[in-house]
Amino acid sequence: MFEQMKGAIFDLDGVIVDTAKYHYLAWRSLAEELGFEFTEEDNERLKGVSRMESLNILLEIGRIDASDEERERMAASKNERYVEFISRLHESELLPGVRAYLTDLRSRGVKIALGSASKNAEFILSKLNIRGLFDAVVDGNQVVNAKPDPEVFLIACRKLGLEPAECVVFEDAAAGVQAAIAAGMGVVGIGRADLLPGADKVVSGVDELIA
Numbered sequence: 001m002f003e004q005m006k007g008a009i010f011d012l013d014g015v016i017v018d019t020a021k022y023h024y025l026a027w028r029s030l031a032e033e034l035g036f037e038f039t040e041e042d043n044e045r046l047k048g049v050s051r052m053e054s055l056n057i058l059l060e061i062g063r064i065d066a067s068d069e070e071r072e073r074m075a076a077s078k079n080e081r082y083v084e085f086i087s088r089l090h091e092s093e094l095l096p097g098v099r100a101y102l103t104d105l106r107s108r109g110v111k112i113a114l115g116s117a118s119k120n121a122e123f124i125l126s127k128l129n130i131r132g133l134f135d136a137v138v139d140g141n142q143v144v145n146a147k148p149d150p151e152v153f154l155i156a157c158r159k160l161g162l163e164p165a166e167c168v169v170f171e172d173a174a175a176g177v178q179a180a181i182a183a184g185m186g187v188v189g190i191g192r193a194d195l196l197p198g199a200d201k202v203v204s205g206v207d208e209l210i211a
């Protein structure tokens with residue numbers, strides 16, 4: 001798989017940086033305002049899921065009914081809180097090995113793309129000071145169908161000028177692993193093998209991939 005790899009497509013949250021903790025703080029504060037408790041365990045269900053779908057899960061947990069308009073307002077309010085947290089992101093929060101691995105891939109001529117559900121992806125990459133390491137960025141603003149649909153990875157592969165079979169995806173969420181398989185790409189799972197069925201290989205973090 002790695003021998004033929006001409007393109008590497010990275011998920012953002014959980015692979016490059018742990019933004020899940022900031023999503024959690026923002027969702028918890030919205031839940032508090034709505035009068036219910038939102039736990040860290042609940043937050044696991046939101047990883048890799050789009051903003052609106054995350055809100056729908058949150059409201060289901062709180063058993064709250066809301067119109068589409070109210071949902072739009074709540075999602076915007078959560079995002080404001082989230083953006084406040086990630087405005088303080090610093091490159092020291094890059095997950096271990098990320099800069100070294102991306103740099104190593106580039107030196108071997110492998111093209112690099114981001115394939116994330118987040119609409120804040122460009123902002124996060126610039127805060128982490130790694131935007132320049134990516135040849136293409138595909139985020140929640142450019143995608144209609146969320147993972148496990150392969151759309152995000154297929155757009156990324158096209159932007160790199162490559163074929164799916166030449167790309168390998170690095171993903172921490174089960175839906176993302178399924179999306180990569182549906183796209184016809186190799187996939188490295190980041191996390192626990194029992195939670196990432198179908199991945200060609202699973203490592204606990206990007207640092208394990210450095211030769």
Ligand code: B16
Nearest residue numbers: 012013046047048051116117118119
């Ligand atoms: P935003 P990824 C995902 O990032 C997060 O894992 C998920 O928790 C979040 O809801 C989603 O981005 C949308 O984020 O509200 O910033 O648009 O793992 O696909 O990089």
Ligand code: MG
Nearest residue numbers: 011013014172
């Ligand atoms: Mg992720």
